Amino acid sequence: xTAVSQTPKYLVTQMGNDKSIKCEQNLGHDTMYWYKQDSKKxxxxxxxxxxxxxxxNETVPNRFSxxxxxKAHLNLHINSLELGDSAVYFCASxxxxxxxxxTSTDTQYFGPGTRLTVL
Amino acid sequence: xxxxxxxxxxxxxxxxxxxxxxTYQTSGFNGLFWYQQHAGEAPTFxxxxxxxxxxxxxxFSSFLSRSKGYSYLLLKELQMKDSASYLCAVRTFSGGYxxxxxxxxxxxxxxx
Numbered sequence: 001x002t003a004v005s006q007t008p009k010y011l012v013t014q015m016g017n018d019k020s021i022k023c024e025q026n027l028g029h030d031t032m033y034w035y036k037q038d039s040k041k042x043x044x045x046x047x048x049x050x051x052x053x054x055x056x057n058e059t060v061p062n063r064f065s066x067x068x069x070x071k072a073h074l075n076l077h078i079n080s081l082e083l084g085d086s087a088v089y090f091c092a093s094x095x096x097x098x099x100x101x102x103t104s105t106d107t108q109y110f111g112p113g114t115r116l117t118v119l
Numbered sequence: 120x121x122x123x124x125x126x127x128x129x130x131x132x133x134x135x136x137x138x139x140x141x142t143y144q145t146s147g148f149n150g151l152f153w154y155q156q157h158a159g160e161a162p163t164f165x166x167x168x169x170x171x172x173x174x175x176x177x178x179f180s181s182f183l184s185r186s187k188g189y190s191y192l193l194l195k196e197l198q199m200k201d202s203a204s205y206l207c208a209v210r211t212f213s214g215g216y217x218x219x220x221x222x223x224x225x226x227x228x229x230x231x
Contacts, residue, residue: 004161040223041223041224042221042223043206043221044221045218045219045220048218056216056218090161107164108164109164110161110163111161112160112161113161
């Protein structure tokens with residue numbers, strides 16, 4: 001039983017195209033995230049949703065638009081793809097998420113990643 | 120700004136002990152995590168520290184000193200399967216929300 005799943009696993013596309021990546025978690029978590037891991041392996045947060053509400057939006061180009069139809073799903077749509085968008089995109093989820101100062105672990109669980117290559 | 124430093128690469132011998140250090144300068148510190156990431160796979164949770172001291176979990180231990188902005192991950196009885204990247208991540212609390220800031224990771228190679 002996959003906890004956090006993403007589709008597709010690999011995505012190869014031409015510059016200028018529009019593409020979407022889907023993420024689903026069956027952990028019953030309230031919060032979901034999108035991260036980008038570049039060629040230098042730096043894992044950086046892009047967006048976070050808590051119960052379908054956008055709560056973290058880092059300085060990401062507005063060509064990237066996340067959508068959360070329900071708290072178990074978080075999709076990422078990318079318009080007008082550029083070469084620099086090539087990376088691995090990870091979805092993650094956590095139980096209580098990001099609201100309020102916490103001392104509990106509230107671990108983030110990551111999906112398998114989507115390797116996007118823009119040609 | 121937020122800054123997390125860890126060595127880029129380390130090598131060690133099977134059966135040995137290795138310590139991976141992480142130093143951080145962040146505001147709103149609210150816990151430190153270590154994740155393991157094998158090549159081509161997702162990061163998986165290893166350990167969490169929010170108070171000073173040592174947390175032990177089988178072959179893995181993690182230490183935190185908040186006053187020094189310092190943590191380390193200790194791996195004992197190294198196995199070949201421990202060859203992976205180890206990511207130090209600081210949870211920061213700001214504007215009512217927490218987020219994880221990751222270091223660039225330390226690539227550990229375990230040799231026979």
